[in-house]
Amino acid sequence: MRPLTVCAALEDDEVRALAEITQTLRVEAGKTIFSEGDAAEAMYNVTSGTVKLYKLLPDGRRQITGFLGSGDFLGLSFDDTYAYSAETVTVAALCRFPRRKMEAVLDAFPKVQRRLFSMATTELAAAQDQMLLLGRKTAKEKICSFLMMLSQRAGRRGQKENPVFVPMSRADIADYLGLTTETVSRTFTQLKTSGVISLQEGNKIRLGNLDAIYDMAEGI
Amino acid sequence: MRPLTVCAALEDDEVRALAEITQTLRVEAGKTIFSEGDAAEAMYNVTSGTVKLYKLLPDGRRQITGFLGSGDFLGLSFDDTYAYSAETVTVAALCRFPRRKMEAVLDAFPKVQRRLFSMATTELAAAQDQMLLLGRKTAKEKICSFLMMLSQRAGRRGQKENPVFVPMSRADIADYLGLTTETVSRTFTQLKTSGVISLQEGNKIRLGNLDAIYDMAEGI
DNA sequence: CGATCCGTTGAGGTGCGTCAACGGGAGTGG
DNA sequence: CCACTCCCGTTGACGCACCTCAACGGATCG
Structure with a gap:
């Protein structure tokens, strides 16, 4: 569990709190994890394999907004539906954090939140590079x-x-x-x-x- | 000071802590606030006017990654240099938060951090729309x-x-x-x-x- | 009243898209 | 084991959406 990136620089009880609400799952290559518009019931952390995120236009044109690998997060959203679809590129292992429980953890452990915030700003910088x-x-x-x-x-x-x-x-x-x-x-x-x-x-x-x-x- | 968006749903002492470290400034149209690569010494909140963020390629090609209006944040970064340049489009008023002091406030008031995190994920969703x-x-x-x-x-x-x-x-x-x-x-x-x-x-x-x-x- | 900047319009060019064909590898079924 | 199909990557021929280059008019300014 340790080399889970969210957990870097966290105290033991914080890691334990996260581990308690975690479900791990294995997904075949080319499978959908969730689709744009679905109720955002969980966030995920990729622990192995590659995942792609994408958005579609009504006529089918597709834009992949990112490829995720181990340590990356998906499903970070403060909306109640996902803003994009997620699909595996290769076989992948994921940690699943139910949203409600995750939010409780965030409130209890500001350091976890700080870590997620830092990851979000890093992703934002990557998104700007991609726009260029x-x-x-x-x-x-x-x-x-x-x-x-x-x-x-x-x-x-x-x-x-x-x-x-x-x-x-x-x-x-x-x-x-x-x-x-x-x-x-x-x-x-x-x-x-x-x-x-x-x-x-x-x-x-x-x-x-x-x-x-x-x-x-x-x-x- | 109240209708400062970071401050929505914050307690009085939190607002006061923010206000104490704030400097407000007024910037003419078409002026640079900071440039890509500068030491990231502060983050800013736009209170009026429009600001643009952009990145450049070595030969001068430019990509504007966003237009900001009142309530929007710029300079959110966990790097020590800015990843983009910021310039006013119209006259603008800004609140300036020195980074070190801001980080102390974040540690002291998780709610402020939560608010910023939420804004970052919202921006991330907007960035994905823009990629599409x-x-x-x-x-x-x-x-x-x-x-x-x-x-x-x-x-x-x-x-x-x-x-x-x-x-x-x-x-x-x-x-x-x-x-x-x-x-x-x-x-x-x-x-x-x-x-x-x-x-x-x-x-x-x-x-x-x-x-x-x-x-x-x-x-x- | 020249200079500069900005927005618009035209003429022509091109980087990339579209359409089409083909070959190889993987799976499937006889 | 061989056909057959399907999917993927590659290559060619051609077209077009957008870029490039250029010119012009209006607004602003010293």
């Missing part, structure tokens, strides 16, 4: 930003930084970056041809020169 | 979404909903919606010609049929 990407970057810059993001996150989680593991489909990447699958595919081959990246077995991508990719991501 | 807009909507849908957003916000603040006051320039709107000024201008004239909106004196826009505009914003 969606509104102002070219396809190549988007793909390079995406690869850098995956690499940096893997590093922060103590996983391999360089052959980056990319578990999501081209369609998911496209819907995350505001592109089509075709453009994603074409851009990958373009980067492959120019020797910047190379695709490996098992959905892994080797990044040639990290600094060069970073510069491309920033449009330099 | 930037990644998947057409120019017309973007403009209609923008007008609806302005109208709804004005309503929430008790200001006029229908001739919407639009204080920002075409360039600002373009950088907020991921478009160019020319496209913004052309889309406005297109909406004007089809009778959906009409431009009025003093940067006001009259919305013809709110339901129709809402449908256009959602791509229906």
Whole structure:
């Protein structure tokens, strides 16, 4: 239970209080955890695997607003319905916190709340980066930003930084970056041809020169 | 001091603690409040006027990540530098909370923290809406979404909903919606010609049929 | 009354979307 | 074990929504 990110820097009784209201669950790849508009009865913490969050337009156009990995939170909301849908990309393990009980814990343990607040502001900063990407970057810059993001996150989680593991489909990447699958595919081959990246077995991508990719991501 | 949004539902001593560390300031239109990368020494609360937040790419491309009005917060960050720049659109009044003192208040008054947390999650939901807009909507849908957003916000603040006051320039709107000024201008004239909106004196826009505009914003 | 800024409009170009075809891998069923 | 289907990723041909470049008029200001 300990390496649960919410629990970093918490006292034992706080961790115990959280553990008491927790249910753990395992979800297959490609399954819906909850859908936009559902009653927001719980929040979740990803402990393993990858989860995607997305919003839909009435005609089916989709925008993936984030990919979550271990330690990330979903369902943080002060509304009574979810504002987005959540679906697993790979098999995933989740901790489920019923909302009412969670709110009681928040009231009792300000440190837990402080931690969640800090995570929310971090996510807000990430959201602003993503807006810059969606509104102002070219396809190549988007793909390079995406690869850098995956690499940096893997590093922060103590996983391999360089052959980056990319578990999501081209369609998911496209819907995350505001592109089509075709453009994603074409851009990958373009980067492959120019020797910047190379695709490996098992959905892994080797990044040639990290600094060069970073510069491309920033449009330099 | 009372109608300061952070202070809604707070006890008197909490309000007093906040008031004690507050400095109020007035900023001219078009002035920088802080810039991306500056040491994050304070957070601010807008009490009147409009403020824009933005991020830049090295070559000058700009993405405005939000327009703030009275009650909104800026500078919420657990990093020690600002992740974005903030600039006034109109004359604005701000409350300034030095970071260190603010953190002491947060520790002393969990309710204040709870309120800020709630505001952060609300902003996060807005950010996800904006990602959907930037990644998947057409120019017309973007403009209609923008007008609806302005109208709804004005309503929430008790200001006029229908001739919407639009204080920002075409360039600002373009950088907020991921478009160019020319496209913004052309889309406005297109909406004007089809009778959906009409431009009025003093940067006001009259919305013809709110339901129709809402449908256009959602791509229906 | 020149200078500057802003919004608008036109003409032309292009990055990415759309549509279509194809190949490979995975699952399925005989 | 082989057909068959389905899904995914890739590639090509073509079109278009939006960008780029350019010009112009009105407002504001010294």
